[in-house]
Amino acid sequence: xxxxxxxxxxxxxxxxxxxxxxxxxxxxxxxxxxxxxxxxxxxxxxxxxxxxxxxxxxxxxxxxxxxxxxxxxxxxxxxxxxxxxxxxxxxxxxxxxxxxxxxxxxxxxxxxxxxxxxxxxxxxxxxxxxxxxxxxxxxxxxxxxxxxxxxxxxxxxxxxxxxxxxxxxx
Numbered sequence: 001x002x003x004x005x006x007x008x009x010x011x012x013x014x015x016x017x018x019x020x021x022x023x024x025x026x027x028x029x030x031x032x033x034x035x036x037x038x039x040x041x042x043x044x045x046x047x048x049x050x051x052x053x054x055x056x057x058x059x060x061x062x063x064x065x066x067x068x069x070x071x072x073x074x075x076x077x078x079x080x081x082x083x084x085x086x087x088x089x090x091x092x093x094x095x096x097x098x099x100x101x102x103x104x105x106x107x108x109x110x111x112x113x114x115x116x117x118x119x120x121x122x123x124x125x126x127x128x129x130x131x132x133x134x135x136x137x138x139x140x141x142x143x144x145x146x147x148x149x150x151x152x153x154x155x156x157x158x159x160x161x162x163x164x165x166x167x168x169x170x
Contacts (some may be wrong), residue, residue: 018078027140031072032072034133038157039065041129045122054119054164057098060155064091068150072137076144095156102163106170120165126163127161130154 013021014029022028037063046058068091115121134154137146 001144008062015072016075016078018075020075027136027143028037028072031133031136031140032069034129034136035069035072036131037067038126038129039069039123041126045119045126048119048122049168050117050119051168054123054168057160057164058123060094064153068153071150072140072146076146080145092149092153092156095160099156099159099163102160102167106166108166112166114165116169119168123161123165123168126160127165130157130161134158 012024015021016028042058042062042065046055046062049055049058086157114124132152134157137151137154140146141151
């Protein structure tokens, strides 16, 4: 296996999975960085979660995001060949179902101050990171197409994290 330290990025460029080299500050790399950060925040929240259902869902989100990041780490042309829309759609539907499940169990009653428990605070931080990652992907989409299913998936993550944080507070 090759070393992770190659020095190839010292000039400010990096490789996409599809082989092209692009600037490290390209919107595609910015989006990937924010998605990577989100995945790490989800891992932190998973470690703090007190409920097994929360941990299970957070890990599923991490797994989904790793796959979506793979699609974003491809050029637009390569992602189209891989048909990334199909891969994102089932996950998008699953998130919507989870949101409805937790909304029914924990109806909103008004303004919520984030961080009522340690686990909820970490999930709320992940929610804020999810919103930033979504904005980065939207910015990328203005330059190069990103699957509508991927964009919808990212939009729904913050809703799910909101209701999961409330679940951890009960």
